[in-house]
Amino acid sequence: MSNDIRSSHRYTPKFLIVLRYILAILVTLIMVFPIYWMVITSLKTPEELLLPVPTLWPKKFAWHNYRDVLKMAPFGQYIYNTIVMTLGIMALQLFTGIFAAYGFSHGRFKGQNVLFLVVLGALMIPIQVIFVPIYVMVAKLNWINTFAGLILPNAVSAYFIFMLRQSFKSVDKSYIEAARVDGMGRIGVIFNVLVPMCKPTVLTVTIITFIDGWNSYFWPKMVTTKPFRRTLALGVQELRRSYAGIETWNYNQIMAGATMSIIPIVILFIFLQKYIISGVSKAAMK
Amino acid sequence: MIQTKKEIRPAETGASKTVNYRRRESIKDFMCVVPALVFLIIFVYYPIVHLFKISFTDWNLIRDSYKYVGLKNYKWLFKGSGFDVWLASLKVTLRYTIAEIVITIVGGLLLALLFNHTSKAFNFMRPIVFMPKYIAVATSGVVFIWILHKDYGVLNQALKSLGLKPLPWLVSEKTALKGVLMLTAWRVMGYSMMLYISAMNSISVDYYEAADLDGANGFKKFWYITLPLLSPMTIFILVTTFIASMKVFQSIDVMTGGGPYNATNVMVFWIYSLAFEEFRVDRAAVVSIIFFLILLACTALTLKISEKSVNYDA
Incomplete structure (x- = not known):
């Protein structure tokens, strides 16, 4: 793209560059977390879903959630x-x-x-x-x-x-x-x-x-x-069926459905982001 | 092909031939815009006229017939039981809108400052930050319901482990709107970041070099050069975000259903529930019309402000 204005013409201390990387990685992780959490939740068993402290990685991969959703x-x-x-x-x-x-x-x-x-x-x-x-x-x-x-x-x-x-x-x-x-x-x-x-x-x-x-x-x-x-x-x-006002607990299934529904868009975004980004800047130029 | 046909036509004087040709050409040009106009008239202009008509009736969706009742529905809205709900709904809508505008502009600007850097790692990270905008709200909404869950949500767990107080998020009147705004923040910040980065990159380096000669520090350069030169972009984001966020519906419908206790009953959601839950199409029409007028007035106002504002050569 283009050069970074603030650091292109003057010496920037090294710790500032490191700080910038750390902050950027942190922000990126936060932004990607909901997607990660969706996929991970979709692979959990109902028991693991309700652990008092959520697990960041499934103990047992419950792939059948996807099959269940397709049946539901x-x-x-x-x-x-x-x-x-x-x-x-x-x-x-x-x-x-x-x-x-x-x-x-x-x-x-x-x-x-x-x-x-x-x-x-x-x-x-x-x-x-x-x-x-x-x-x-x-x-x-x-x-x-x-x-x-x-x-x-x-x-x-x-x-x-x-x-x-x-x-x-x-x-x-x-x-x-x-x-x-x-x-x-x-x-x-x-x-x-x-x-x-x-x-x-x-x-x-x-x-x-x-x-x-x-x-x-x-x-x-x-x-x-x-x-x-x-x-x-x-x-x-x-998929969010609630019975007589009782909360649904099938978040693993809901997340499996959610994951399936966004796959085409994620693929499209990865391959065609160049056009999407140019569309964004074009819209702003008008 | 079409022209050659015309060329063969005999016995026309040169002048009338051109006139005829021109006329036929302009009719064909006109035919090009007809399909679009027909659809716009059927699905945009006719409905808005019909909306006014409905607002003067007592139409209930569960009945087939209706009669004209004059200004009865307008009285219901401004002098009757509708007024309090309307005012509350307008307040919630405005609170949501202002919050989204602040998040979009401040968050986007900060992210742009952070991510406006060229390296392989940054070129990889930028699209990730920007992508949430393109994930369906219907999908990300259910993901955020789970993340924000009062008892089992990962966000409250994180807050607890940091020693902070967990919040009830979507299930309490006080925090429901904040919960919805969490999703909004996730969706919109990357988008405005991209807009700000493209605007920053169009600022000439000369300004910064001149400032360097004067010995300005990083903050001064940002405050006196970058920020003012970004103002056209800021106004663009302000206007578009304003118009878009006043119409918020999806995230509310998915995450809170207008509740709890109408705490997130934004305008479009209220119109929707009047029409499809209470079947009072007549009342929905009146609220739609007033909402439309508010949107028009605010759009006109913001456009006027943006015209007046100083245009720098960015």
């Missing part, structure tokens, strides 16, 4: 639902987003600016304010417990359009004109010129859409009432 709840179905929902949202947001970003950056039509304000205005109206009427609408359409109900209200992301439009705008008009002269149509220009030239942004917003979809909780909670259409984030909650 339809996790396969949750995973399927989550994948279909996430891919559906991703596909629709890419479709609507790429075309709209083209229209608002390189297109020319009457009312363009006003209509772009309509897009920006949507950023000011969060789902948390309008979920009641959307729920009423979706219920009227009989879309409760359907993929249509899960996906369609999320078909457009105003943020996605905004980010892509900025990126498309940075492509010089001459590239587009040249492609048009070569006989390329609008769709050809979008997919052979603009998208390849803005690949980092397209990838970044796609990855963020995927993660947001996978992790989404608020809307799936409203629109699904039955286990056969529940998504993973909700499925983990289903």
Whole structure:
């Protein structure tokens, strides 16, 4: 990345460097601890779970917790639902987003600016304010417990359009004109010129859409009432069964479910963090 | 392809041909934005209009019919039994929001100062600190419930072994919000750290060299150079965190369910329970509208402040 400003130009005492390492390692350990604790708890037996002093490493690895969880709840179905929902949202947001970003950056039509304000205005109206009427609408359409109900209200992301439009705008008009002269149509220009030239942004917003979809909780909670259409984030909650107000003690099973639900995201993060990080700094530059 | 078709069209004067061509082109450009606009109108703009309509009815989800009752629901909120709950909910929401803003800015800045260093070890540690943001709150929420457990939680065990008093965290009115904020802190600090690091790296080294010539110490350089030059980023984080944290729902729903005794009954959670637990869609609509207006006003205000604030060349 870049050089450290404070130590690049002046002699720094050695003990300060050591102190910095110690502090950084400490912070990293604290940050990683909840994940570690989740995995470790998922491998404990119920007896070990309730020891007065928690053990940092399981005495006996209870791998069967994972098998039990798969039997307790339809996790396969949750995973399927989550994948279909996430891919559906991703596909629709890419479709609507790429075309709209083209229209608002390189297109020319009457009312363009006003209509772009309509897009920006949507950023000011969060789902948390309008979920009641959307729920009423979706219920009227009989879309409760359907993929249509899960996906369609999320078909457009105003943020996605905004980010892509900025990126498309940075492509010089001459590239587009040249492609048009070569006989390329609008769709050809979008997919052979603009998208390849803005690949980092397209990838970044796609990855963020995927993660947001996978992790989404608020809307799936409203629109699904039955286990056969529940998504993973909700499925983990289903494991917390309480009987007549008595606290649940199956934390090992809950943690096994939790561990399974985050594996795809952790893998994605490890391999694609470059794009996620660039997305973070891009968002801040606007 | 589309153009060649047009080129073949005979018997048009050059001028009208271009006009026609332009018009067709602009219609096609317009068609590109239509799908997005249609969805936005159906799922954002129509619902907000419908929300106002619902707020003037007596709609209960368990009944099929409803009638218009004028301002009855608004009276319930401002002059009736709704007011106290609303005020309490607004207070909790604001307390949560302020705490999240402070944690995000102060925590993020401190972590950025610590982690803005290039070495293999630091390049490995930075993403680990940053990753919690991308773990579903629904998942990390249940992990934190277990960590914060009053009797068997590892945090209380750690506090005890350090000679500190364990806290009841999520099961007491006094500490429940703090418990939720533990999760928030874990999630947000790495994110703002990354933002601050990218802003720090865009500050020119010249400033620091000039300060060195003047013999400024590390703290002075931080206070007089780094901090002021980071202010645009601080304002960005302030505005985005404010808007996001006012809408907090997931962590509350997973960890406390608004309780105990409404101690964590934040605004969105209250709207949710009015609509889906009490089935009073009409009341939920009124609370939504007032909440929306508060959000709009605060957003406008913060944007205005951020415009006014001095922009350094960072």
